[in-house]
Structures are given as C-alpha cells and as structure tokens.
Ligand code: HEA
Ligand code: HEA
Ligand code: CUA
C-alpha cells in the first residue's frame with residue numbers, strides 16, 4: 001500500500017528531474033554533436049516510457065493485489081506470454097542497438113579527409129600539448145631521448161630532422177571554425193582521455209598507439225577539455241582548452257606562430 | 265574430507281577435479297591468448313632456440329614428464345586392483361619423474377638466463393616463456409606435494425581408488441598443458 | 457581439560473568449522489564488516505568532494521601521510537575510492553549473496569547434509585578472509601593504498617611508485633589480495649557446482665530446484681570461468697611490476713621524465729582480460745539476489761513463482777551472454793570500432809533475459825494476495841531499483857551515446873542503483889526472510905519496514921541526481937571539482953547528494969541495531985514462519 005505510493009512517487013520524481021533545464025548538456029557545436037543529441041533524446045524517450053510503464057505496473061499490482069482476503073490465483077506460467085514479452089523486448093532493444101550505430105559510424109568509421117588540418121595531441125601526467133606541422137605541412141621525426149619539457153620540447157622533436165624545425169608546439173588547441181580537423185592522439189606515459197563536451201566526443205589516449213579523432217567545430221569559442229581517464233593524482237587537474245577561432249583569425253594566429261619558430 | 269567421503273556419492277571428487285581442471289585450463293588458455301595477441305602485434309618476434317641442443321633438451325624433459333604420466337596410469341590401475349604396495353611404488357616413480365622434470369627445467373632456465381641472456385625483461389618472448397613455463401612448473405610442484413600426501417595415505421591404508429584416480433586426473437592435466445606449451449612456446453621459437 | 461580450555465577448544469572448532477551453516481554466517485559477518493567499512497569510506501569521499509579544502513583532524517590521525525595537517529591529498533581520495541569499489545564489489549557483493557546465503561541454504565534446499573567438500577569450504581572462507589586482510593594492509597604500508605581504481609588499468613598500475621604514491625607496495629598488495637580472492641572463489645564455485653550436481657535429494661531434477669539454487673548454481677558456473685581469467689590477468693600484471701616484463705606496457709614510455717626500458721606490450725590487452733571477468737562479475741553480484749527475490753515474491757503473494765522455467769532459463773541466458781559483452785566497458789578504449797558495434801548489439805541482447813525476469817516478477821505479483829512483510833518490502837524495492845538502474849544500461853550500451861557518458865557520473869549512477877543498491881536490497885530481503893531460520897528469531901518487522909522506507913527513498917535521492925552530473929559531463933574519479941568552470945555548476949547537486957548520503961548512512965544504524973538486537977531479543981520464530989514450501993524450513 002504505502003510502498004506502492006512510494007514507488008510511484010520516486011519514479012515520478014525521477015522523471016520530473018529529466019525536465020529540469022539546469023543540469024544538462026552544453027550546446028552542440030558540430031553536426032555530430034547535434035546528431036548525438038537527437039539520438040539521445042529518442043533513446044531517453046524510449047527508455048523513459050519503458051521506465052514509467054514498468055514502475056507504474058509494479059506500483060499498480062502492489063496496490064491492486066494487496067491483501068484484502070482475496071483468493072490468490074493458481075496461475076504458474078503462460079508460454080504465449082513469455083514468448084510475447086521476450087520477442088517484444090528483443091525487438092525494442094535491438095531496434096535501439098541499431099538506431100544507435102549511426103552516430104558511432106559517423107565518428108569512427110568515416111575515412112580520413114585529406115583536406116583536414118592534422119594536429120598531434122600529446123598527453124602526459126598531467127598536461128596536454130599540441131603540435132602543428134608548420135609551414136612545410138610535415139611533422140618532424142621524434143626521438144624520445146630528446147624529450148625535454150623544460151626547454152619546451154615535450155614531443156622530443158628530433159633536432160637533426162629539418163622537417164621538425166618549423167613544427168609549432170602549443171599548450172592550447174586552436175582550430176579554425178568550419179574546417180575538418182584530425183587529431184592524432186598520443187600518450188607518453190599512462191592512459192588519458194580527450195573529452196570535449198560541446199563536441200560530444202571522448203576518446204582514450206593510449207600509450208603505444210596513435211588514435212585519430214576527427215571533428216569539424218562550427219561555433220567559435222573556448223571549450224574546456226577535462227581529462228576523463230584516471231591517470232594519477234593529477235587527473236582532476238589535467239585541464240586544457242579547445243579554442244575555435246573564425247578562419248581569418250586562425251590564419252592570422254598561424255602566420256604569427258610560424259614566424260616565431262622561424263626566428264632562431 | 266572425512267565428512268564428505270560419507271555424504272558424497274562416488275564420483276563427486278572426480279567431478280570436483282574436472283571442474284578445477286576446466287577452470288585452470290582457462291587460466292593457461294588466457295596466457296596463451298595473451299601470447300598470441302602480443303606475438304601477432306610484434307613484427308620481429310625472436311626465435312632463440314636451435315634444434316640442438318635447446319629443443320633436444322626440451323624434448324628430453326617432455327619425455328620425462330610423459331613417462332611420469334605412464335607410471336601414474338599404472339599407479340591408478342594398481343589401486344583399482346587393491347594392490348596398495350604396488351600403487352605406492354608407481355606413485356613414487358611418478359613423483360620421481362615430476363621431480364626430475366623440475367630439476368631439468370630449472371637447469372634449462374639457468375642456462376637461458378645466464379648464458380643466452382634470455383630474461384623476462386629482455387623481450388616479450390622471455391616474458392611469455394617464463395610466465396607460461398613458470399606457472400606450469402608451479403603446477404608440477406604442487407602436483408608432487410599432492411601425490412606425496414596421496415602416497416603417504418595409501419601406504420597407511422587410507423584413501424580409495426577414486427582418490428588416486430582423482431590425483432591421476434590432475435597429473436595428466438598438468439602433462440596435457442605441457443603438450444600445448446612445448447609446440448607453442450618451444451617449437452614455434454626455433455631459429456629458421 | 458578445565459572449562460576454559462574446553463571453551464577455547466570450542467571456539468577454535470567454530471572458527472575453523474566445516475559446517476556449512478557456520479561458514480555461511482562467517483561469510484555474512486565478513487560482508488557486514490566490509491560493507492560498513494566501504495560505507496564509511498564513501499562518506500569520507502562524499503565529504504571531500506564538497507569540502508575539498510577543509511582540514512579534518514580525524515583524517516590526519518587516520519592517514520598521517522595522506523592528509524597532512526588534515527588536508528586530504530588527491531592521492532588519498534583516489535585510494536579511498538579504489539578501496540571503496542574493491543571492498544564493495546568483491547567482499548560484499550561476491551561474498552554475502554553467494555557464499556553467505558548460498559553456503560547456508562543450498563544444502564538445506566537440496567536436502568543435502570552439507571556442501572560436497574566441507575574442508576574445501578572452510579579453506580575458501582579463510583582464503584577470502586586472508587584476501588581481505590591483505591587488501592586492508594595496503595592502507596598501512598608506505599605510500600598507502602593504490603589509486604588506480606578497482607579496475608587497475610596499466611600502465612598506471614604496472615610501473616610501480618613512479619606513477620604515483622600507492623602504486624608501489626599498495627598496488628602489489630591489491631593484486632595479491634585479488635589473486636587470493638580468485639583462488640577462494642574458484643574453491644567455492646567447485647563446491648557449489650558439485651553440490652548441485654551430486655547432492656540433490658533423490659528424485660529432485662534440476663528443474664525441481666528452487667530458483668535460489670538456480671541463482672547460486674549459475675553464479676558458481678560464471679565464477680568458475682570468470683575468476684580463472686582474472687587470475688591470469690593478475691599474475692601477468694604482477695610480473696610486469698616485479699619481473700620487469702612488459703605484457704601490458706608499450707615501448708618508449710617517458711614517465712615522470714624518466715625513459716622506461718620496456719618492449720611493446722599492450723595496455724588494452726589488460727582491459728580485455730579485466731572486463732572478460734568484470735562484466736560476468738556484475739552478474740555474479742546480482743544473480744543470487746534474483747533467485748532470492750523470485751522466491752520471496754512468490755511466498756508473500758501466496759502464489760507459485762510465475763514462469764519458473766523461463767526464470768531458470770533466463771538466468772542461464774544472462775550467465776552465458778554475460779561472457780560476450782565485456783567490450784561495452786571499452787567502447788572508448790581505442791579498440792576496433794567494428795567490435796564496438798558487435799558488443800553493443802550483444803549488450804542490448806543481454807537486457808532481454810533481464811527484462812523477462814522483470815516481467816515474470818510482475819506476473820508473480822499479479823492476482824496474488826500480497827502480504828507486506830519487511831522481506832517483501834525489500835523484494836519490491838529490489839525490482840524497482842533493478843528497473844531504474846538497468847534502464848540506463850540501455851543508454852550506455854549504445855557506443856555512440858557512451859561516447860559522452862563513459863567515465864562520467866552517469867555511469868556511477870547506473871551501477872550504484874543496480875549494483876550498489878538493488879543487489880544490497882536483495883541481501884536485506886534475504887536477511888529478513890531467513891533470519892528466523894538462521895537465529896530462531898525474527899528481525900523486528902516494524903523496524904525493518906521503517907529502515908526500508910527511509911533507505912529506499914534515500915538511495916533515489918543519492919544516486920538519481922548523479923545522472924545529471926553525468927549529463928553536464930562531470931568526469932568520475934575526480935578528487936575535487938575546482939579546476940573547471942563547467943563543474944562549478946554541478947557543485948550544488950553534489951552538496952545535496954552528499955547530505956542525502958550522510959542521512960542514508962545514518963539510517964543504516966536502524967538496520968544494525970535491529971540485526972544485533974534481534975539476534976538475542978527478537979521474537980522467537982516458529983519452524984516455518986512464512987508458510988514457504990522450500991525444504992530449508994522443513995528440515996531438522
Ligand atoms: C549488478 C551489477 C550490474 C548489472 C546487473 C548491470 C546491468 C547492465 N549494465 Fe552495467 N555496470 C555495472 C554493473 C551492472 N550493470 C558496473 C559496476 C559498471 C561500471 C564499472 C566501472 O567502470 O567501474 C557498469 C557499467 C556499464 C557499462 C559501461 C559504461 C561505461 O563505463 O562507459 C555499460 C555499457 O553498456 C553497462 C550496461 C549494462 C546493461 C545493458 C545492463 C543490463 O543487464 C540491464 C538489464 C536491465 C534492464 C533492461 C531493466 C529492466 C527491464 C525492464 C524494465 C523491462 C521492460 C523493457 C521493455 C518493455 C523493453 N553497464
Ligand atoms: C556494492 C557496491 C557499492 C555500494 C553499496 C556503494 C555504496 C556507495 N557508494 Fe560507491 N562505488 C562502487 C560500489 C558501491 N558503492 C564502485 C564499484 C565504485 C567505483 C570505484 C572506482 O571508480 O574504482 C564506487 C564509486 C563511488 C563513487 C565515485 C567516486 C569517484 O568516481 O570519484 C561515489 C561518489 O559518490 C560513491 C559513493 C557511494 C555512496 C554514497 C554509497 C552509499 O550508498 C553507501 C550506503 C550503504 C548502503 C546503502 C549499504 C548498506 C548495507 C548494509 C548496512 C548491510 C548489508 C548487509 C550485509 C552486507 C550482510 N561510490
Ligand atoms: Cu590524464 Cu586523467
């Protein structure tokens with residue numbers, strides 16, 4: 001009796017919370033992010049209905065069949081029912097599974113775009129660094145023996161490789177709005193995770209691997225990048241920022257940066 | 265065990281050992297899966313072994329271990345024939361075989377470590393080699409203790425044929441594992 | 457010998473008893489101790505999350521190095537979190553429902569005198585105890601407890617001190633503890649399986665067993681395979697740490713500005729081994745509860761369990777499918793995106809038997825005459841929480857959506873609702889239901905119901921809001937939320953959760969009081985107080 005009411009009340013409160021605007025996603029800034037949001041909303045409606053249906057059914061049977069001296073039914077099973085709800089759930093769940101694949105494919109199965117701006121992203125305990133290929137558009141070789149954070153060479157760019165001379169190493173991730181970007185995620189020590197909420201993108205950064213991550217940010221602005229894989233005592237402070245600039249500003253910045261590295 | 269001997273139908277212990285074997289096989293299988301995965305991902309996988317002496321030597325170890333399985337079979341059948349003295353003798357022979365295997369194996373390890381400088385840290389091959397053969401050696405050692413207890417009991421008139429058979433099950437299982445280790449770890453590391 | 461000697465003799469006997477009843481109670485005692493410890497840790501964590509800067513003398517007394525001047529360091533928070541998770545998953549949810557209730561009632565319900573191998577049974581309990589001691593020892597050693605979470609991913613867990621305090625001896629002890637726990641669970645699993653296969657009463661077929669026995673049986677089968685793999689993973693990780701091997705450690709690492717001399721292992725490989733165990737483990741945690749809940753719902757609605765056979769088969773299906781979905785913990789790990797798709801389909805498929813169980817529970821209540829005992833309350837609470845916690849699994853099961861939610865508080869909310877509390881509710885139900893059999897007395901019904909209502913409401917208050925921290929993108933395993941602008945907005949939410957958690961913990965005192973009071977003073981119970989038809993009530 002009382003428990004039926006409580007179940008209903010708690011389920012109701014839970015659903016109600018989903019309509020509060022305060023704690024929700026930040027605005028989407030890419031086509032993928034928008035696709036993500038719509039897929040999520042669909043999913044939330046489906047599972048929300050399941051949730052409400054199931055909890056309501058529970059509350060109702062508890063209320064309806066509370067002890068009022070009635071004779072319990074002798075029903076002990078019904079194969080048609082079993083078959084019915086098994087296949088019903090199977091259909092719903094598998095439909096969800098397949099509906100969900102679109103956004104996944106969009107992020108991970110789309111091939112590389114030759115026009116994309118390639119940026120190497122290096123994670124280490126507990127900082128991020130980004131490397132642009134520079135004027136020649138080619139990344140210089142690296143040599144871990146030359147890694148030296150103090151002199152600003154966390155990648156260990158090989159000084160003997162001329163192609164590396166013009167590489168630009170940065171603490172902020174600057175990208176032009178509207179242009180496809182391809183990050184090459186690398187880690188120097190343990191597993192980290194690159195996460196941009198507004199892009200609805202998250203990817204582990206695994207030592208020993210180079211993992212590509214592709215996106216096209218549309219809205220200029222500065223977005224926080226929190227490390228999202230436990231990497232040690234500084235995990236919660238391993239912060240970086242994605243700065244999306246209007247194309248003109250980006251080119252301007254890039255020119256200056258290239259000049260800086262050009263002067264010895 | 266006394267209690268269980270009374271309440272359990274015959275075959276319970278054998279079933280228990282079978283379950284252990286299945287689960288333990290999975291542990292070894294996991295190591296071999298790891299081995300496969302790493303090997304496939306490593307272009308220049310080392311092939312340190314020469315047919316002679318390395319493989320010849322390992323073949324010798326294999327024969328010793330197989331022999332101990334044979335003596336174990338005889339121990340079991342002796343027990344079924346209610347001939348405890350003979351059972352004890354064959355069990356002791358089995359223990360001897362197992363001990364010989366371990367001695368040979370340790371000698372091989374020593375040679376690999378000190379002369380050939382194949383260490384666990386040096387290469388993934390070393391890592392896999394010592395992990396798998398080491399775990400197997402632990403099983404042989406445990407088996408020797410197990411059989412020793414069994415022998416003592418049988419000599420003093422305790423334990424049934426099922427107990428000896430169960431012990432045999434474990435021992436054959438340890439051999440079986442080696443029958444995977446030998447080709448996968450040794451033969452597949454022979455210098456071409 | 458004199459009386460004292462005799463008494464000591466007796467305690468020694470009960471301590472190392474091979475009687476399944478004693479061992480069952482010992483396991484439950486161990487779980488009770490562990491859950492209280494885990495609960496205290498969670499309170500300290502909750503406190504620190506919302507008061508990251510406040511100095512607490514108590515912390516300094518407990519962890520001189522971890523909380524200098526009472527100011528908790530991030531590494532201490534992470535090690536508390538690691539221990540909280542490890543204790544709760546292994547020493548509470550893998551012991552109480554299976555080894556605790558299972559040991560006590562499986563033989564009784566099958567009509568057997570005892571478990572198949574009583575001595576092995578005693579050994580597995582004491583191995584578990586040793587494993588717990590080993591784990592807790594990590595708090596005391598130099599560097600403290602490990603900080604790599606209950607999932608202990610290498611390289612963080614594979615390189616030793618250099619990756620952080622607690623990653624030295626503390627992490628070693630953690631791995632050894634887990635290895636011991638694997639051994640103990642294997643012994644237990646073998647014992648359970650043989651008991652079910654060999655010791656069923658004459659004429660009792662598999663499909664005549666109560667669903668509780670099915671729960672324990674399937675759980676034992678899962679344990680037999682899952683722990684074997686975890687054991688291998690643990691051994692290899694230990695070798696990476698102690699023997700300088702590099703199974704899970706790639707070449708060319710520079711940690712703390714020190715170049716590592718390791719040759720190309722694979723960090724993701726460990727994740728595969730861990731989750732091949734890890735996902736079945738979560739079903740190990742819930743299946744015994746599912747069996748028990750089915751029984752309780754049947755008894756107190758005066759009906760037979762609806763769709764008995766479907767229920768048993770659903771458990772087998774969950775057990776089987778549970779072994780092919782582990783990849784859903786690794787969607788973001790960098791493994792092949794194609795395998796993610798396969799894992800996702802299988803993951804949603806495993807939801808189907810779970811749904812089938814839910815429907816059959818509802819159908820069991822349908823047309824019944826419900827008697828609302830305390831046990832019945834917890835059982836109904838279990839069903840509600842299982843739905844609430846399970847439903848979010850359907851969101852996480854889609855790799856596309858998991859992209860955002862992975863490693864956020866949304867996941868924390870998911871598994872606390874379905875594991876952290878649904879499974880715990882099964883334990884509460886079991887204790888209220890079987891207490892009369894175990895101690896000859898009732899747990900106080902009124903107190904039990906009061907504890908239920910408060911706990912039920914409060915767990916929703918604690919864990920439902922955390923979903924929304926997940927929506928904001930709040931990463932888990934963060935000792936504080938000061939570094940980020942976007943996390944400032946969730947702080948009020950966390951403050952609310954923390955207060956709810958304090959209250960929730962306080963409410964648990966009702967249960968504890970009830971438990972220890974009823975053991976001695978509770979109303980004396982008749983032989984079959986609930987009018988159940990399973991054997992445990994009719995024997996001796
Ligand atoms: C008891 C433990 C338990 C149980 C039973 C489950 C059950 C499920 N879990 Fe959960 N899970 C955990 C414990 C558990 N989980 C833990 C501990 C973690 C985190 C580990 C860590 O990282 O620390 C985790 C993490 C986790 C993840 C990884 C998230 C991430 O890290 O990114 C995923 C992803 O797929 C997942 C999915 C599921 C699914 C699909 C189920 C399904 O089995 C759920 C099935 C239940 C239902 C579906 C609801 C009831 C059914 C109905 C209401 C019927 C009505 C339906 C219809 C009418 C259609 N879980
Ligand atoms: C059974 C599992 C379980 C349980 C019960 C709990 C209970 C609680 N947990 Fe925890 N938790 C985990 C399993 C569990 N947790 C795991 C696996 C992690 C992940 C760790 C990691 O990331 O590595 C985690 C992580 C975790 C976090 C995230 C930390 C982070 O990511 O930074 C937080 C934060 O709020 C938290 C809080 C709590 C709180 C407030 C409770 C409260 O609900 C506590 C209240 C207690 C109860 C409701 C139980 C009461 C029971 C009894 C009194 C007796 C029962 C009887 C017997 C056992 C005989 N837990
Ligand atoms: Cu880097 Cu967490």
Ligand SMILES: [Cu+2]
Pocket residue numbers: 734735738781782784785
């Ligand atoms: Cu899972």
